[in-house]
Amino acid sequence: MDQKKPGGRTLAGDAYEAIxxxxxxxxxxxxxxxxxxxxQALCGMSVTPVREALARLTAEGFTVLDDHRGYSVASLSLAELRDITAARQLCEGEALRLSVTKGDGDWEAGLVAAHHLMARxxxxxxxxxxxxREDWEARHATFHAALIAACGSPILxxxxxxxxxxxxRYRRLSVSLTGGARDVTGEHRRxxxxxxxxxxxxAVAALREHYxxxxxxxxxxxKA
Structure with a gap:
């Protein structure tokens, strides 16, 4: 059993976040x-929660398990990048379309607030x-979640x-390559x-172009 911590957290959950x-x-x-x-040294934990965290990370595509070498960090590839991009354009595009159609005043307020905090x-x-910056990335995630929050589908x-x-990981690599050459602030505002x-x-067209x-x-x- 994964040991519970204050606030409903677990050792395996903390190990997952750290790794x-x-x-x-x-x-x-x-x-x-x-x-x-x-x-174990990184997380300050025994092997059991670390193993549980790795199983979750593998299921989510961050790590891979080889019977001979054990766990390793998943590689990045052009094929996966294209696959993820197409899936995001399809799924988030539909979620955004539904959100724009169904969103009420609270959704509008949440979106404006999320954008304001990110832009600051x-x-x-x-x-x-x-x-x-890690704090910008957290606010960036909140903004994109706010865009589609009113879609009405928890599964989506x-x-x-x-x-x-x-x-x-691809987004971070992109930033390291493009630096300030791209007007990301303007894309989010639009x-x-x-x-x-x-x-x-x-909005859907702008989101697809953004990704x-x-x-x-x-x-x-x-390709280099």
Whole structure:
């Protein structure tokens, strides 16, 4: 049994967050082998919650299990990037269309608030401009969730959340390559404005283009 912690958290849940964050930030690289001793030291836990965390990370595509080598960080690939991008454009596009159609005043207020908080801080770190700030990334996730929050389908929202998480490593790599050359702030503002104007088709088209630009920025990297 996974030991419960205050606030309903579990050891396995905390181990999952710690290992996933190491993968997201590049502390461990794609293809790196994940040794239990190292992960136990990272998490400050016994092997059982670490093993449970790895099983969850593998199910979500962040790690892979090889019978001979054990666990390792999942590699990045152009094929997966294209697959994730197409799935996000399809699923989040439909969720956004439904949200724009069904959203009420509370949805509008939540979207404006999420955009305001995200826009108040820069995307890049001051010391390393090619790396995203973690607080901006958290607000960025909240903004994209707010866009589709009124779609009315918990299952669709769950799928979109998983796809957003799966795209995280590619998004971070894109930022490291493009730096400030892309007007991400303007793209987000346009998404909000189209959604609030109840232009469902325009908002969906802007969202598809938004994700397509991230993929396009990485095409050359994978083909090099």
């Amino acid at each position: 996933r964050q190491s993968i997201r930030t590049g502390a461990v690289k794609p293809g790196d082998r994940l040794r239990f001793a190292d992960l 801080i820069p995307q890049a770190r001051d010391d390393i401009p090619s790396v995203m 929202l769950e799928i979109c959340e998983k796809l957003f998480s799966r795209a995280d 998404l909000m404005e189209l959604a609030l104007a109840r232009d469902a088709e325009g 397509g630009r991230t993929a396009a920025a990485l095409e050359g990297f994978f």
